Amino acid sequence: MKIKNKENMYRLFRELSDVSGIAEMTVTCLNSFIESIRQLKCSREYCEKLYFELSETVRQAQPHIVPLMHLLDMFEKEMDVKLKSEMTVEEVGRVAIASLQDKIAKFKNNMARVTQNGLNYIDDYDVIIVHSPSAVVTNILVQAKEKMGKQFSVIILDHNPVRTRKTVQALRDARIDHIIAPAHNLSHYIEGANKMFVGALTITADRQIVAPTGTAGTVSLCHVNGIPVHLFANSLHYSHRNALDQEIYRSKEDTRSANLDFSIITHSHDLISLDLIDHIITEDGETMKKSA
């Protein structure tokens, strides 16, 4: 695959995860894979090669999308077992699509179980801080209100306008009390809050979490003020690699202010020590931090 195509794809991953969150993006990627298989026109000889090439390229994304990597690992292993040389190109496509659909179902099931477990962490009169909430965090808030009738309010920290809009829409639809404040203004609201909910792209082997930019500052402030931070992530987010191997994307952009030229270096995601997290909730319930 051409480098230009890869870079374009990785940029789309980052942009999409910024606005949709990692869980939705994982599902979108798998659905996109399925749709690409449906539309692809190629001979039997090349189709497997093209599927595996795409899978490998997605697994090398910057930053690594760990849940997707795990699911594509499973997909490749399954394909190795199921594919036979006498299959037609349509049959290969059908097998691949079925396998990918199975991965989507598995991921969604894990998400639903994390959501279910997460409902236990909301009490009446809670004031919960969220920053770039994942689909799981949003679902927990919505279901706590709609299914369990919990009375709580949410402080939405604005970081990305599209993400904020999606969260506001979900909370408004569920009639959950909320206020919206810029993420850098959190100090003005911190005393009124008693919990923070956060999602993560990855939990690394060296006990760091990879999360959307700006999350590190918010988590630190909550930690300093004794507000318990709850991390909701299913086990597919766990990586065997260290934080430095997560290929967090680093961009350098030239800018100019008045008559001064300078460069700004931006990282696509933050790194946060697990020591700052008080509760880790997975599909199997709360996990001890040491075992994470």
Place this chain on the structure above:
Amino acid sequence: MEGALIPIIVFIVVYVAITFELVNKAVSALLGVMVLLILHIVSEHEAVKLIDFETIMLLLGMMSIVAVLRKSGFFSMLSVKIAQLTKGSPLKILILFSIVTALMSAFLDNVTTVLIIVPIVIELTKGMGLDSKLYVISQAVISNIGGTGTLIGDPPNIIIGSKVGLTFNQFIVNLSIPVAVSFLVVLFYIWFVNREKFKPIDTSMAKLFSVQLLLEKIRVEFLDVQIDKKLLIKGLSCLAITILLFVTQTITKMSPGVVALFMAMVLFTISGVNVEHMLEEVEWSTLLFFAGLFILVGVLEHMGVIEWIAHNIFLKIGDNPYVMVLTVLWVSGIISGFLDNIPFTITMIPIVHLMLAVTPIPNNILWWALSLGACFGGNLTMIGASANIVSVGIAKQSRVHISFFEFMKASAVITILTLIVASVFLSLYLWVSL
């Protein structure tokens, strides 16, 4: 012509200021009017009488209806659906967006159309690594062609329809054929010249995959408001009734201006929208620009300047109807390419009236020549039509730079092709009519 020197100088200065965008268009026109008022060349009451309120009402009404429809999320939903339908195929992007652009610009104003379509086309083509410039220029050009097909599609048509008394149906019946043929010719030309860039992507897994991601990103980003279904139904119903009343104009005897403004007020009333917010969406500067130009041209007409131009330029060409029709078409086409076609049309209307007084031409063919020339000619250069300027501006915001000459290189041939189509159509129409 006595005492006409000052109005002529004022008019030329205003024209230059408008063409080269030295000052805001509305400010240029109204400043010119103020100079005439201060110098007592025209009184306030006379000036107001020169404004064609039919045109102003039609524009105000349509702008208000569009503002409500935009709030409903209809346009975002439509453009995202079209993007999804293309499935990332470069040729489908060109064809589907061109069809939507042409249809939308036929019933809405061209600037609104490109404001809705161009950002999503740039996002899609840029994300796919395609040549965004080609698609931006295509949509700008197509919006001007599509707008030519109806009375409400393009400002020159609104002015001609109102000042001459031509109906909505007359525009559709007489202009739909040259507009449809021109649309197909232009699409074919764009494809033929750039056919290497329109190759399908269905043999590349990476491109297919990236397109799916891109379409999802577009869906998330562009559907920035939840669809307000009630507002959408009310808005579309009012638009449909408005068009129905345009079509039945000869039966109802209601002018398009009255229909549009009446339906806009009905929509404001039944939709419960915040009227103050909706009125902020109306392009007041465009309405003031029109009002100012009507006064400036009205004064020139009153002073006999227009009659002088007609006698000394257009009536010199003789009384052969073919020559008259083709001269109006091509002169309008070329001049509209370099000057704003709105003041040009307002200036040309009394001239065409005088030409028809000397040599009558059946079936309003000379008016269709003016309409086709002024609208198609707007495609000649980047400054020929507002839709072109706005499209290039949107592209620039997305870091897609289109220079004056890049635009002209692509659009000049298209303009000539469409003017040739119009010439053939008008000649045949005249031949049948005589």
